Amino acid sequence: MSSIQPVRGTHDLIGEEQRRQARVVSTARHIAGLYGFDEWSTPIFEETRVFSRSLGDTSDVVSKEMYSFNDRDGESLTLRPEGTAAICRALVTNALTQSLPQKVFYTGPMFRHERPQKGRYRQFHQIGAELLGAAEPLADAEVIALGYGVLEALGVADYVTLELNTLGDAASRDAWRQALVAYFSAQSDKLSEDSRVRLEKNPLRILDSKDAGDRDLVANAPMMEKFLTPEARTFWDELRQKLDLFGIAYTVNPAIVRGLDYYNHTTFEFVTNRLGSQGTVLAGGRYDGLVKQMGGPDVPAIGWAAGVERLAMLLETAPQAPRSVVLIPVGSPDEKAVCQILQALRQQGVRTEIGYKGSLRKRMERAGKQNASHVLFLGEDELARGVFRVKSMETGLETEVATEALLSDARSIFAE
């Protein structure tokens, strides 16, 4: 066993694992396109303040999980722990606040120094969608519909449920937060140790505590509903109505409060019970203040991110490896003819390989192992007669095909 290992929480993506993740990404990219979202790519590292400012200083992501370092110029940089902040930064830097709305799809690696677990890695991958510059509930509904559409296209929608909540606008949220703090402070002796810390840092998080004692307290805690301003209530009502119009089923869960500071109004999570404690598969919400925080104008926005590894694990069937047509020279036919036919097939869009070294038996064996769809035999005899022997590895049947036909009509010859 080699002593050089990949860094803790990182993995090489090879074979089936690579194919599963690629399937997730390409499917999401396609569905996002149907909704009119364009793909952006932002740098993998940013100035640290892009994240520290936006995610909230007290969030664990900022306070203890970021890969931050000083570069050779002494500037503090950070490997992106999530995608939304950078998209907002890019919106501002590229002056796209002039042409709203912008509908953005992105994908790529993210980095968080967490304790690795299944479905939770230090370098992991996300897909995400952001709709910047639309304030109406219809936008929220459409963004959620896009998320659902991706899950549906991946064939995992059945294992997943949508949980929905509202945090209201700033005024609602502040009032609610104060009420929660007052409520929990009055009986902080009954709270779990973890939740006493949350009371200081992020009281909303107490609501989704798993501690049994906490849950009893939470059951009687003041609910967001009561603190909604009339505007926030209208928004919340409309959102649910639009979701109905899109035919998206959901359950309201007051505990969906999200971890990052920038959310307001809509929050949602698509969750599954198939991945143990890492059950959140796609989640997001509205973040109307973030673009302004990034130094831009007041741009309302809504979006979500999803974990590629988690979705890849949920895929029911693994994408198949592509099958090749393998050319096996018999004896020593003219090399020029061999190379020409290889290139001609590739130009016609047929995945073609040549069987290297070994006896004919060996090469056949290898073609079988790599699951080739067909084998092409070319010997001096065939070359002289202007034909190939084409063997279907599926049926074992072997036919003679004129070289001309291969040069002009290869795809139909190899179509199953």
Added chain:
RNA sequence: GCGGACGUAGCUCAGCUGGUAGAGCGCCGGUUUGUGGUACCGGUGGUCGCGGGUUCAAGUCCCGUCGUUCGCCCCA
């Protein structure tokens, strides 16, 4: 960051109460001359995660460390 479990060939694992490692699969080659997935034969393969300690002797006991995994925490 906290607590538990685990860590033997590429893979799945066996190795009793301590005496310097085994199987199956895989991989490589062969069963003569132009044909796979079957069969047969032969071969390759491990400083038992790593580092200490106890012992005449450790894969087997103890400590530490790294990694994986489960729960917590956090979050996608």
